[in-house]
Amino acid sequence: GDSVTQMEGPVTLSEEAFLTINCTYTATGYPSLFWYVQYPGEGLQLLLKATKADDKGSNKGFEATYRKETTSFHLEKGSVQVSDSAVYFCALSSGGGADGLTFGKGTHLIIQP
Amino acid sequence: GAGVSQSPSNKVTEKGKDVELRCDPISGHTALYWYRQSLGQGLEFLIYFQGNSAPDKSGLPSDRFSAERTGGSVSTLTIQRTQQEDSAVYLCASSLGGQGYYQPQHFGDGTRLSIL
Numbered sequence: 001g002d003s004v005t006q007m008e009g010p011v012t013l014s015e016e017a018f019l020t021i022n023c024t025y026t027a028t029g030y031p032s033l034f035w036y037v038q039y040p041g042e043g044l045q046l047l048l049k050a051t052k053a054d055d056k057g058s059n060k061g062f063e064a065t066y067r068k069e070t071t072s073f074h075l076e077k078g079s080v081q082v083s084d085s086a087v088y089f090c091a092l093s094s095g096g097g098a099d100g101l102t103f104g105k106g107t108h109l110i111i112q113p
Numbered sequence: 114g115a116g117v118s119q120s121p122s123n124k125v126t127e128k129g130k131d132v133e134l135r136c137d138p139i140s141g142h143t144a145l146y147w148y149r150q151s152l153g154q155g156l157e158f159l160i161y162f163q164g165n166s167a168p169d170k171s172g173l174p175s176d177r178f179s180a181e182r183t184g185g186s187v188s189t190l191t192i193q194r195t196q197q198e199d200s201a202v203y204l205c206a207s208s209l210g211g212q213g214y215y216q217p218q219h220f221g222d223g224t225r226l227s228i229l
Contacts, residue, residue: 034217044204044220089156100146100158100172101218 002027006090006104013080014112021075021107023064023090031094033057033066033073034101039086047075047088085111115139117221119205125227128197134190134224138207145188146208146218147180151201162188163210192226200228 006023013019025031035047035057048057053068062077073090090104118137126132138145147159159172162182173180177195182188192199202225206218 036220043222044206046217046219049217100148100161101156102158103156105155 002031002092002094002102004090004092004102004104006088007107008105010108010110012110012112015082016079017111019075019077019080019084019109021088021090021109023073023075023104025071025073025090025092027071027092027094027102029094030068031092033064034091034093035062035064035073035075036089036091036103037086038089038106044089080109080111082111082113085109117205117207117219119203119221119224121224122222123225123227125229126195127229129194131191131193132195132226134192134203134205134226136188136190136205136207136221138186138188138205139219142207142209142219143185144208144210144216144218145182146206147188147190148204148206149174149201150204150223154201156204159190195226195228197228200226202226 003026032051034049036044037047038044048059050057050066053066056065064073064075066073087106087108089106091101093101120135143164145162149157149159160167160180164185165182177193180190202223204220204223206220208216208218
C-alpha cells in the first residue's frame with residue numbers, strides 16, 4: 001500500500017537558518033503530493049502541493065519539488081522564522097480521493113530566536 | 114463561517130458509552146473525509162464520502178465505528194461502546210471532490226475525544 005516517510009524530529013534550528021525536511025513516498029500510479037502544517041493550538045492547514053513530476057509547489061517562502069525518480073518531496077525554506085515553529089506533515093493522494101490522504105508521522109520544527 | 118466546522122471541540126465520556134461527532138463541510142464541497150490523529154498511530158484515514166455515498170468503509174477501525182452523511186452536507190461519525198483506545202483527535206476534511214488528485218482537502222479543528 002501507499003506510505004510516506006519523513007524525519008520525525010524534533011528539528012531545532014536558529015532563526016534565519018536554512019531548512020530541509022525530507023519526505024519520501026511509496027505509491028501506485030502517479031500520486032499528488034502535499035505538505036500540511038499544524039501550528040500550536042491550530043488545525044491542519046495546506047501549505048503547498050504538487051500534482052505531477054517536476055512540479056514545484058511554493059507558499060510562504062517554502063518550496064518542494066515533486067521528484068518521481070527519487071520518489072521524494074522534500075520541503076525547503078531559505079531562512080526560517082520563529083513563527084515557522086509547527087508540525088509539518090508530508091502527504092499523498094493516489095486514489096482520486098477514494099482512499100483519502102496518506103500522511104507521514106509529522107516533523108516537529110522548533111525555531112529558536 | 115467559511116471553514117470546516119466540527120462539534121463538539123472536546124468530548125469526555127466513560128468507557129462503554131456511545132458518542133456522536135459532527136462535521137459541517139465547506140459549502141459546495143462534495144467530498145468529505147474523516148481521519149483520526151493519535152500519538153501512537155499518527156494521522157489515519159477512516160472514511161470518505163462523495164455526496165452521501167461512502168464507497169469504501171474498510172478504513173474504519175472496528176464495527177463499533179459508523180459514519181453517515183445526509184443531504185450531501187453534514188456528516189456524523191458514531192462510536193458505539195467506546196474503549197480507551199478510541200481516545201484521539203478526530204478530524205474532518207472536505208474538498209471540491211471529483212478528481213481528488215487535484216483537490217486539496219481543508220481540515221476542521223477536530224474533536225478531541227477522551228475515554229475515561
